[in-house]
Amino acid sequence: xxxxxxxxxxxxxxxxxxxxxACELAxxxxxxxxxxxxxSIAGNCRMxxxxxxxxxxxxxxxxxxxxxxxxxxxxxxLVKKAxxxxxxxxxxxxxxxxxxxxxxxxxxxxxxxxxxGFDKSRYEENKRAVKNKYMGPLVSTIMxxxxxxxxxxxxxxEIAGVDDIGLxxxxxxxxxxxxxxxxxxxxxxxxxxxxxxVGALTNKPYAFQSRPWELKKTESxxxxxxxxxxxxxxxKGKNVLRVLPRLNExxxxxxxxxKTRFAIDGLSRQRLDKPYIKINNKLEATSWDSAxxxxxxxxxxxxxxxxSAFSGKFSDIESLYSAKNFLxxxxxxxxxxxxxxxQFVAGHRSSYLFNSSIQKIDEADAILIIGSNPKWEAAxxxxxxxxxxxxxxxxxxxxxxxxxxxxxxxxxxxxISYLNNILNEKSDFLEHLKNAKNPLMLIGSSxxxxxxxxxxxxxxxxxxxxxNIVNESENGFNILNQNISRVGALDIGFYSKNFxxxxxxxxxxxxxxxxxxxxxxxxxxxxxxxxxxxxxxxIGHHGDEGxxxxxxxxxxxxFPEKTSTFVNIEGRVLQTTKCFNPIGESKEEWKIFRAxxxxxxxxxxxxxxxxxxxxxxxxxPHLNQLNTLPDKSEVNFAKSHxxxxxxxxxxxxxxxxxxxxxxxxxNMANCTKEILNRVA
Amino acid sequence: MKHPGFIxxxxxxxxxxxxxxxxNFLKVKKIIExxxxxxxxxxxIPLLDLAQRQNKGWLNKKALEKVAETLSMSFIRVLEVAxxxxxxxxxxxxxxxxxxxxxxxxxxxxxxxxxxxxxEVTGCSLGETSKDKKFTVVEVECLGAxxxxxxxxxxxxxxxxxxEDNFKxxxxxxKNEKEITKGSQIGRLSSNPExxx
Ligand code: SF4
Ligand code: FES
Ligand code: FES
Numbered sequence: 001x002x003x004x005x006x007x008x009x010x011x012x013x014x015x016x017x018x019x020x021x022a023c024e025l026a027x028x029x030x031x032x033x034x035x036x037x038x039x040s041i042a043g044n045c046r047m048x049x050x051x052x053x054x055x056x057x058x059x060x061x062x063x064x065x066x067x068x069x070x071x072x073x074x075x076x077x078l079v080k081k082a083x084x085x086x087x088x089x090x091x092x093x094x095x096x097x098x099x100x101x102x103x104x105x106x107x108x109x110x111x112x113x114x115x116x117g118f119d120k121s122r123y124e125e126n127k128r129a130v131k132n133k134y135m136g137p138l139v140s141t142i143m144x145x146x147x148x149x150x151x152x153x154x155x156x157x158e159i160a161g162v163d164d165i166g167l168x169x170x171x172x173x174x175x176x177x178x179x180x181x182x183x184x185x186x187x188x189x190x191x192x193x194x195x196x197x198v199g200a201l202t203n204k205p206y207a208f209q210s211r212p213w214e215l216k217k218t219e220s221x222x223x224x225x226x227x228x229x230x231x232x233x234x235x236k237g238k239n240v241l242r243v244l245p246r247l248n249e250x251x252x253x254x255x256x257x258x259k260t261r262f263a264i265d266g267l268s269r270q271r272l273d274k275p276y277i278k279i280n281n282k283l284e285a286t287s288w289d290s291a292x293x294x295x296x297x298x299x300x301x302x303x304x305x306x307x308s309a310f311s312g313k314f315s316d317i318e319s320l321y322s323a324k325n326f327l328x329x330x331x332x333x334x335x336x337x338x339x340x341x342x343q344f345v346a347g348h349r350s351s352y353l354f355n356s357s358i359q360k361i362d363e364a365d366a367i368l369i370i371g372s373n374p375k376w377e378a379a380x381x382x383x384x385x386x387x388x389x390x391x392x393x394x395x396x397x398x399x400x401x402x403x404x405x406x407x408x409x410x411x412x413x414x415x416i417s418y419l420n421n422i423l424n425e426k427s428d429f430l431e432h433l434k435n436a437k438n439p440l441m442l443i444g445s446s447x448x449x450x451x452x453x454x455x456x457x458x459x460x461x462x463x464x465x466x467x468n469i470v471n472e473s474e475n476g477f478n479i480l481n482q483n484i485s486r487v488g489a490l491d492i493g494f495y496s497k498n499f500x501x502x503x504x505x506x507x508x509x510x511x512x513x514x515x516x517x518x519x520x521x522x523x524x525x526x527x528x529x530x531x532x533x534x535x536x537x538x539i540g541h542h543g544d545e546g547x548x549x550x551x552x553x554x555x556x557x558x559f560p561e562k563t564s565t566f567v568n569i570e571g572r573v574l575q576t577t578k579c580f581n582p583i584g585e586s587k588e589e590w591k592i593f594r595a596x597x598x599x600x601x602x603x604x605x606x607x608x609x610x611x612x613x614x615x616x617x618x619x620x621p622h623l624n625q626l627n628t629l630p631d632k633s634e635v636n637f638a639k640s641h642x643x644x645x646x647x648x649x650x651x652x653x654x655x656x657x658x659x660x661x662x663x664x665x666x667n668m669a670n671c672t673k674e675i676l677n678r679v680a
Numbered sequence: 681m682k683h684p685g686f687i688x689x690x691x692x693x694x695x696x697x698x699x700x701x702x703x704n705f706l707k708v709k710k711i712i713e714x715x716x717x718x719x720x721x722x723x724x725i726p727l728l729d730l731a732q733r734q735n736k737g738w739l740n741k742k743a744l745e746k747v748a749e750t751l752s753m754s755f756i757r758v759l760e761v762a763x764x765x766x767x768x769x770x771x772x773x774x775x776x777x778x779x780x781x782x783x784x785x786x787x788x789x790x791x792x793x794x795x796x797x798x799x800e801v802t803g804c805s806l807g808e809t810s811k812d813k814k815f816t817v818v819e820v821e822c823l824g825a826x827x828x829x830x831x832x833x834x835x836x837x838x839x840x841x842x843x844e845d846n847f848k849x850x851x852x853x854x855k856n857e858k859e860i861t862k863g864s865q866i867g868r869l870s871s872n873p874e875x876x877x
Contacts (some may be wrong), residue, residue, distance in 0.1 A: 163754030168763040179756040 002068035007075055019061035019072055020048055028074050031089075031112045033197045034149035035062035038254060039158060044367075045090070047112065049082040050074045058082045065527050074093065080116075087117040093128045093172075094198070095144050103199030105212040109147065130175050134184030135165075137670035138262055139201050140189055141328045146176050148199035153190040160186040161386045161406025169536065176200070183674050187379035187655055192263040194244060194254070205262060205667050206242045210234075218579040219246060221566065223314055223559045224662070225378050226481040227358065228568035229256050233560055235579045240264045240560050245498045250359050250629075257379035258671065259662055266665030270543045272555040273584020282526065283553065288355065291552055292592075296599035298535050298551075299517045303601075306516035308334035311494060312523035312540065313483040313659045315622065316564030319521055319539075319556075319589030319614050320485070320494045322604060326593040329602045333496045334510060337489035339526045341503040342445040342481070342649060343453025344490060350633040351457050352490050354569040355475040356440055357629055364388045364476075368429065369398045371416065372444020372459065375405055376655040377482050378569070382406060393461070400446065400648040405623035416447055417645045419459050423466065431465070433633045440476040443503065446650045448479075451501045458640035470635050475490040477635045481569045482652070484661075488567035492620055504530065520546045521589060522556070524660055539589055542660035556589050557582035558661065565613070565623065570632040573623050689708075698742035700750075704734050708750060724761050728768055728808050730782050737777060738769035766820065771820065773816040774809045778802070779833040782819045785826035794830055794847050801851040807840070814855060826862055841866045841874075847867040 001012040004019075013022040020030050020040070028616060033045035037365035043063035044621040050061045054527050073079065091113065098104045130143040148167065153176065156165040164184045168175050178184055184192075185570070214236040222229040222243075229252035232244045243264055245256040257596050275284040275291035299307050308329050309323045327335050333555040345351035356489055361367075361384040374382040382405070388394035389407035396409040399418050410429060412418050421427045437466035448456045461477060463671045469476040481487055489495070498535070499506045508530040511518070528549050536572070541558040559678035560579040565634040567573050581589070587595075590612055597604040617624040652658060654676060700708060702734075707730060714720040727750060731743045739762055748758040762768045767771070769777075778798055782791050795817075799805055800816035807814040825831045828840035841849060841860065846865040853860050868874060 162757055166756035166760045170762055170764045179754070179759060 002066070004066050004068070005071045007073060008086050013066050017051075017066045019050065019064045019066050019070070021067040023050070023061060023072065023074060024432075028185060030061055030074065031116050033112075033147060034658065036151055036154075036195065038152040039151060039195075042150050042154065046086045047083065047116075047146065049079060049086065049088070051076050051078050068433060075205065082431075083116040084118045084323045085307070087113055090147050091117070091121065093122050093144075095129075099201040101142070101145065102202040103196075107199060108197035115178070119335070133175075133177045134183075135178055135201075136189065137667065137674050138204055138258060139184065139193060140207055141176075141201055143175060143177075143200055143484075145198045146196075147198055148174050149197055150176075151195040151197065152176060152201055152214075155188065155192055155195050156184065156189075156493050158390070159191070159383050160184075160188045161383070162186045165192070166606045168269070169207055174653070181417075185675055187257045187259070187375060188383060190258045191245070191255050203242060203261075205265060209241050209521050210236055217674065218560070218578065220560070220577045220579070221574045222252075222256060222482075223484045223566065223576070224259045224263065224659070225257070225482070226354075226484055226486065226569040227378050227381055228484055228566055228572065228574045229297060229380060231256060233577075233579050235560065238580050238583060240579065241263060242269050250357070251572075252380045252675035253379050253383075255383060259379075259658070259668065262667040262671075263656075263662040263665040265667050266661040267543070267558055267560065268271070268595070268661070270660075270664040271558075271583055272547060272553055273586060274539055274545055274555060275585065276550075276553040278551045288554075288587070291523035291554060292596055292599065295517070295537055295552055295554075295596060302515055302517050302535060304330035305332050306334060306510075306514035307332045307519070307520060308510065308516050308534075310335065310339055310523050310526060311337040311485060311489055311521040312525070312546075312561060313337070313485055315485040315489065315521045315523075315589075316562075316566055317488045317492060317616060318564060318609070318612055319593075320489050322590035322593040322612065323490055323519060323521060323605075324494050325604055326493065326597055328451060329597060329600060329604070334498060334516065335503065336495045336499040336503065337486060338499060338503050339523055340445060340482075340493060341449045341453070342486070343448045343457065343501070344479075345454060345457055348633075348635070348637060349491070349571065349630070350475065350635045351461075351637065352479050352481065352487060353571045353630070354480060355470075355633070355635070356478055357570050358384065360438070360474075360476075361385055361388055361440065363392065363438045364394050364436075364440045365392045366395045366439040368433065368439070369396065369400070369409070369421075369457075370419070370443045371400045371440065371447025371650075372442055372480050373400075373403050373405075373446075373650050373652065374442065374444075376650075376652045377444060377480055379494070379655075381480070394420065395429075395436070396611060397429045397432075401650065403650070415645050415646055416456060419456065419463065423459060423463050423640075425488070433467045433469070438474065438476070439467070440478060441469050442478045442480055444650075445482055446648055448585040449598050449651060450646065451579055452644065452646070454501070455641055455643060458637045459643055461635040461637045462640050463606065464635055469588060472672045473632075475632050479565060479569070479623045484566045484568065487569060487571060488565070488623075491567055491571075491623070493618070507531075520550070522546070522660065537650060539592060540660065541583075541586065542664055544660040544663060546660075554592055555587045556592065557588035562588050563609070565616075567623070573626050576628060629644045684796040693708040693740065696742050698731065698735060698740060700731075700744045700746065704730055712751075721753050721757070724751055724753065724758060725765070728758070728762055732768060738771060746831045774810065774813050774833050776815050778815055778817045778851075779820040779823070780817070781821070781825075781829070781831050781833070783822035783826075785802055785822070789829040790843065791830040793844050794832060795844055795845055797848050798832075798851065801848060801855065815851075815868050829869060837862045840864045841868055 003021050011026045030048045032048045034042045043060045048061045049058040051073040052059045133141045153165045164178045192201050218233045222231045230246035230248035234242045245259050274285045277286045398409050399412050411434045464477045511534045518534040520538045524544040524546040536550045537552045538546045539554045539556050561582040563578045564576045594604045656671040657663045662668045687749045711723050712720045727747045750753050798817045802810045804810045831840040841864045
């Protein structure tokens with residue numbers, strides 16, 4: 001291994017590293033503005049200057065490749081002066097308006113000025129001022145503060161895949177802007193706020209809300225899509241003020257999507273905070289006691305063995321498990337999580353998992369996307385596909401209606417029956433699949449959400465086995481589930497044969513035949529008219545469609561108010577952390593079912609969260625393994641038939657409003673208005 | 681609220697149109713062919729120049745977007761290039777684009793005076809276009825003809841060895857659309873020593 005000397009310490013480094021990376025290995029911190037791990041190297045801020053032996057001038061360590069035998073010094077007088085000089089230049093045109101800047105307290109410029117800067121200014125001329133630019137409803141700009149590091153430009157081009165932001169003019173006149181000040185059209189746009197090392201790009205909805213040191217910071221997990229990105233929730237009292245990404249190379253790298261970041265204002269709107277009973281078609285507040293009594297008597301009246309429960313997008317394992325067990329006590333098996341009718345192959349966990357793991361996308365060199373719009377179903381995952389496209393020349397093909405993705409792809413067909421062609425080797429794309437070293441298949445739920453969904457899974461599995469997408473070492477058969485609840489629900493068996501293949505049909509039939517009590521666990525995305533003859537109990541946190549038709553509403557906490565277990569698309573078990581106590585009188589779902597069971601002859605056994613979790617992991621030992629990928633499994637389902645024609649239709653129509661929280665969010669409504677419904 | 685930024689104020693006039701002329705379209709093809717396939721963005725500067733020439737010396741929004749389309753680039757990338765180089769004009773200019781060199785050698789030899797003359801004859805101050813649309817006056821940095829300083833570039837031609845008199849005459853001739861001589865105004869051959877007659 002090559003060696004480099006840093007401050008008289010000799011260390012080994014890997015070929016291809018830069019001097020800055022080598023310094024990091026040696027635990028020497030180098031100040032920086034423009035350099036960012038995940039972006040290309042620009043080398044334009046000069047803050048990272050270090051001294052190199054035999055070089056008359058200091059060098060920019062972020063852009064200089066480390067070489068064997070180099071002798072680097074970072075603690076000399078020259079380096080100190082260089083840093084002070086650069087800092088002084090950066091501050092020449094910087095307004096120094098920290099007291100009114102939202103970045104204050106977490107600003108790279110502030111911190112580095114303190115550590116490496118000079119304590120006074122020699123600049124007496126006029127500072128320049130730059131007009132603020134409009135960048136959309138999420139990102140606010142104070143462009144005079146910009147130090148032209150171009151991180152935002154590189155992020156939008158490289159990661160987000162939208163050439164929207166640019167640096168116009170040059171020198172003194174350089175300005176960052178979007179083309180003609182249009183909105184940044186990306187689901188990842190919020191990340192430029194974190195990237196901007198100064199307060200030039202800041203969080204618009206969070207403007208002037210708080211200072212970073214006043215916030216309670218809770219490390220948690222995102223629930224708005226199936227990936228389970230690592231996030232940090234910043235809250236003050238019982239308000240979530242903002243959400244930031246946490247570094248997690250295996251899932252979200254350093255990014256989160258705009259829904260995760262900005263839909264949180266929905267958490268304080270339209271909340272259900274008390275139990276309600278419908279009397280004469282009007283919902284009236286009531287006490288927990290009388291609500292639960294009424295539920296119990298209604299269950300007894302309508303036949304306990306037909307009681308049904310359907311889970312929604314945010315249902316955690318704890319709720320699902322207690323609901324399921326409660327229904328089992330009543331001798332009912334009418335529960336299901338497949339409200340969107342997404343199919344899977346019973347007995348095969350691999351038939352609903354993202355088997356290859358998210359990180360493996362980085363290595364892919366051919367991807368076949370079937371019935372999925374990854375940009376909307378998992379925006380951060382989509383940026384990985386783009387990465388593969390840029391780095392490995394990954395060939396991408398899509399079966400499903402044409403959409404705007406952030407990479408080039410071959411459009412194969414709108415019709416799912418094209419899979420027959422692939423299996424029978426009648427497709428041009430096969431060349432790429434066959435030649436690829438790391439081919440992946442990505443199946444969206446829009447491809448498998450109808451009666452023949454299982455057949456689709458089978459034929460896909462067959463294709464995978466035939467063309468080496470699945471082999472002993474790799475499993476490229478990937479299902480992209482859209483919500484964080486689904487995999488966990490299937491894992492603990494929150495489904496029933498009664499609702500196989502045709503969820504809506506069998507649901508209507510079941511309700512018609514039995515007029516049961518129906519629990520909706522935060523589920524609004526269901527054909528509510530088919531529930532007409534049932535007694536609906538809505539357990540959830542938002543007054544959305546489900547609550548509107550409910551006969552009884554039992555309030556439950558939203559995701560920042562409880563600790564929950566989820567399983568993400570890869571089958572990784574994740575746990576969220578509670579930021580503050582539930583709002584109003586809301587109670588966790590498991591407490592509700594525990595209390596309800598008291599009204600019946602047999603009771604649920606657990607008395608607190610700990611006991612509940614112990615019971616769960618005893619039954620499902622794999623849920624005990626936090627943050628680990630499941631073992632590789634096979635995808636050998638039964639032989640498939642020929643697939644009939646069926647036009648794919650994507651089931652997400654609006655990225656910004658997919659669930660009860662984001663539908664209640666003003667930020668998301670603004671995005672819908674400005675980005676999606678813009679009159680072109 | 682929308683803030684119309686300074687730099688984003690590229691002129692978008694409904695009336696402005698831009699399509700490659702037939703001859704220029706052939707040129708575009710030739711230019712693109714010079715670059716490796718898949719790297720046609722490299723042709724952005726020559727294409728912007730071509731578009732500017734076709735469009736009376738300046739680039740309107742439609743022209744910028746046409747160049748972007750031709751090279752499959754995003755609009756902002758083309759605008760970045762167009763705003764970076766001072767040779768691209770984003771506003772209409774007069775028929776004679778007078779670029780007065782103001783860098784030290786020319787300045788020592790009296791470029792200030794030339795500027796005053798230009799203002800006097802054309803009636804427009806720096807960065808402006810005259811009412812009759814015949815002149816636009818701007819200052820530029822060294823154009824590499826310092827040996828014959830002071831000098832001025834008008835459209836594509838250099839005018840060297842200027843002084844108040846001959847520059848004034850030159851401009852008046854331009855104004856009256858009379859013949860003018862390019863290059864040195866005192867008959868110097870390339871950058872040979874000045875001849876004392
Ligand atoms: S806006 Fe922020 S991220 Fe973008 S160039 Fe300026 S300082 Fe850098
Ligand atoms: S970090 Fe090296 S030049 Fe900016
Ligand atoms: S200084 Fe005028 S041409 Fe060089």
